[in-house]
Amino acid sequence: MGTIGNHVISELLKYDVRIIASSIEGSVPSGARAWADSPKVRYIGHDISRRENQIFRKLDKPDIMIHLAWGGLPDYGNMVHLEKGLFDSYYFAKQMIEEGLGELTVAGTCFEYGLKNGPLSEEMETSPVMPYALAKDTLRKFMEELRKKREFGFKWLRIFYLTGKGLRKESLLSKLDEAIAKGDKVFKMSPGDQLRDFLPVETLSEYICKIALSGYFSGVVNCGSGKPVSVRRLVEDHLKAQKKSVELRLGYYPYSAYEPMAFWADTRRLESILGKFKR
Secondary structure, eight states: OOHHHHHHHHHHTTSSOOEEEOOSSSSOOTTOTTTTTOTTEEEOOOOTTSOOSOHHHHTTOOSEEEEOOOOSTTOTTOTHIIIIIHHHHHHHHHHHHHTTOOEEEEEEEGGGGOSOOEEEOTTSOOOOOSHHHHHHHHHHHHHHHHHTTSOOEEEEEEEOEEESTTOOTTSHHHHHHHHHHHTOSEEEOOOSOOEEEEEEHHHHHHHHHHHHTOTTOOEEEEESOSOEEEHHHHHHHHHHHHTOOOEEETTSSOOOTTSOSBEEEOOHHHHHHHHHOOO
16 A cells, blocks of 8 residues: 555544555555554455456445545656556546445646646646656546536545655655665755756645545545745755754756646635535
8 A cells, every 4th residue: 555545544543434545555554554453444455457356345334535645656658547547537536436435536647737837726727748647647537528427526636746644755855865874975966947846745645635525526536735845945955854954966867748837726716615614
């Protein structure tokens, strides 16, 4: 189970809900210490790539499903996202809905917007430029077509960049922490003047729970801070918080070919949903 999933389950413990946790692992994942012993959580292992009968019953007939699972990361350019990830998620979600699921919340990505700069709103046309984002965007379109034939609540989360503990070792701050731990004097990075939208994973998990439990809303919602921050500023602030000093080798790595120079979330829809939320 991934970092976001573990944080979401921990956040759901604050609510009066019965929680069914699931991942490909057959037993409770090792990273699940925060919730593994909670009587409110039942863990059921399931591989979404396997075609089985009565999956909805196997997963104890939930009222709401938050679908975060996705393999093949962080290799965003791998065709496995289109050839496998897309269809694994679609057929799994479709079967759950056909067997009785009434509310579905799915993790998307800010990369669906493509190479657009500036504040990005949910009304903008998507134009993904890499297999991972194209697969996610296509999954959203598949589910929207399915809604024309079956009635179910559908929420799509466009998640921006994350900070916090437990993220992939390939993430920027994880690499920085690794360099600090090794005692490196120099940290190699991109020019650092790119503007990005960063959100603590704990805050994202709070947002995901509130969005998923907001029964009145269906559609796409950006999950970000709404505040552009330069990559260099992010790194410098992290070093300051850690009280560490490392020379930044700016420009060692080139700009990413699949990310625009400056983009962040328009969070007006998110703020509206959070403002109306009631437990």
